[in-house]
Amino acid sequence: MGIEDLRAHVADELARTRRRSAVLTDSVDDEDLVRQHSPLMSPLVWDLAHVGSQEELWLVRDVGGAEAIRPDIDDLYDAFKHARKDRPELPLLGPEEAREYVGTVRDKVFDLLDRTPLEGRRLVDGAFAFGMIVQHEQQHDETMLATHQLRRGAPVLTDEAPPRAADADSLPAEVLVRGGTFVMGTSTEPWALDNERPAHEVHVDDFWIDTTPVTNGDYQRFMADGGYDRPELWSADGWAHRLHAKLRAPRFWEHDGQRWLRRRFGHVEPVPADEPVVHVSFHEAQAYANWIGKRLPTEQEWEKAARHDPRTGRSLRYPWGDGDPGPEHANLGQRHLRPAPRGAYPEGEAPCGARQLIGDVWEWTSTDFLPYPGFSAFPYREYSEVFFGPDYKVLRGGSFGTDPAACRGTFRNWDYPIRRQIFSGFRCARTPRPEELG
Structure with a gap:
């Protein structure tokens, strides 16, 4: 798109994203905003001010070269300096002060967008x-x-049922996905982040x-067959964690003596059998996967299933093609506060015939988070590079809470x-038996 169209697109995306942030923070009172609901998560008010702090650092100061607005809070909102469990003890901006701060930053960014040449420097190209x-911010x-x-408490977010x-x-x-070489990653997507780059050829063998x-129904059969009580199904680390954390079911599930219920954004409801299971490690x-005689797909297998078009040999941007996601393609963007039932979004089907590869639930793969060949950190090491290694597993595809921009x-x-x-x-995935390949 031309430069002026690009400016308009950026302005629309910034405004749309901020509207979502407002829904998430304006729907609760100040007491909820400053409360820590789990040591795994920051108070909502920290996240709100943090997105403003990063926007100030990268756009107002770096791209715009303008004077700092609040240099005194840089340390408070540096995610690497303070663990989430410790953030409530920091002298954070209060709800109104945080809203005023992010609003001031955004006003300066809109002024900056009007006068910044969106080319000629890697940080602003495209x-x-x-x-x-x-x-x-969407993340x-x-x-x-x-x-x-x-x-905890009454529901505050609203949605509609997914299709x-x-x-x-x-x-x-x-x-069945036939083996062969395909192009993984990208060197051309303008907003792709460093760990998605560069495009490179990868070979995978045939796989199902x-x-x-x-689905929840599938998973309940695993539970009913003693899946949480059979150490032979678990890795050594997995079994040790299962015992330590006393895992018995997906998070937010509870049994009332007759059936499984789940807590979903303040609602307690029967677990729907046909929705993808969510909140599992x-x-x-x-x-x-071990119980059913399969395995988790590798990241390479997942991406080939999601992107490779065997008719043309191309890797598509999305399973359905190169066009941006629409509501007919995938469950994204918090439109629905739950996964869609099995098989939804036929218009989002991949060339291999798989569905719901984008949206609904982040999908665990068996792959450690590692750099691609030729990786180069940009624009800062802390986005990806410091996380590379065997401690983290890759998830792909996004969830119902993931925005199309991310x-x-x-x-x-x-x-x-x-x-x-x-x-x-x-x-799950599996390796074909010889007689299945013909």
């Missing part, structure tokens, strides 16, 4: 720095949505992958394998 800030919006799920699939009962359980994510996903076929998420407060689920 409005990269502005896109990075949009994605950063914190998803984090704040996870905090809403942890809070159902008319052909769900006729879908195959799994689809589940058509849709594992990597260890739980791996145990389920989700694409190349987007990589990562977390500790014990994490369950995130909107995480999974699908």
Whole structure:
């Protein structure tokens, strides 16, 4: 798009993102904003001021070269200097002061957007720095949505039910993805982050992958068969954590003596059998896969299933093609505060026949979070590089709480394998038997 169209697009994305932040913070009172609902999460008011602090650092000061607005709070909102559990003890900005601060920053950014040449410097080419800030705020919006799920009290967020699939009962359980070389990652997506780069060729062998994510009904069968009591299904680390954390079911599930219920953003309701299971750790996903005689897909397999078009040999931006996500393609953007039922969004189907690869639930893979060949940190090491290694597992695809601006076929998420407060689920894969390949 031309420079002026790009400016308009950036302005729209900034405004749309801030509206979501306002919904998440204006829907609760000041007491809820400053409360820590879990030591795993920051108070909502910290996230709000943090997105303003990062916007000031990268856009107002770096891109714009302007004088600092609040240099005195840089340390308070540096995510690497203070663990989440310690943030409530910091002298944070109060709710009104935080809102005033982020509003002041945003006003300066809109002025800056009007006069910044969006080319000639890597940080601004294609409005990269502005896109990075949009994605950063949307990522914190998803984090704040996870905090809403942890809070106790009456529901404060509203949504509508996601669509159902008319052909769900006729879908195959799994689809075959033929092996071969494909292009993984990207060197051309203008707002892609450093860990998605560069594009590179990867070979994978033939594999089967589940058509849709594992559902609550599937997972309850694993539970009923003693899945949480059979150490042979778990890795050594997974079993040790299962015992230590006393895991018996996905997070937010409880049994009333007759049926499983779940707590969802203040609602307590029966667990719907046909929705993808959510709030499970990597260890739980791996145990389920072992139970059913499969495995978790590698990150490479997941991306080939999601992006490779065997008819053209191209890697698509999304499973459905190169066009941006629409409401007909995927469950994204907090429109629905739950995963959609199995098989939803047929228009988002990948060439291999798999569905719901984008949206609904972040999907655990078996792959450690590592750099691609030729990786270069940009614009700062702390976005990706400091997390590389065996401590983190890769998740792909986004969730119902992920915004389209922060989700694409190349987007990589990562977390500790014990994490369950995130909107995480999974699908399984397996290696074909020789007779299945013909």
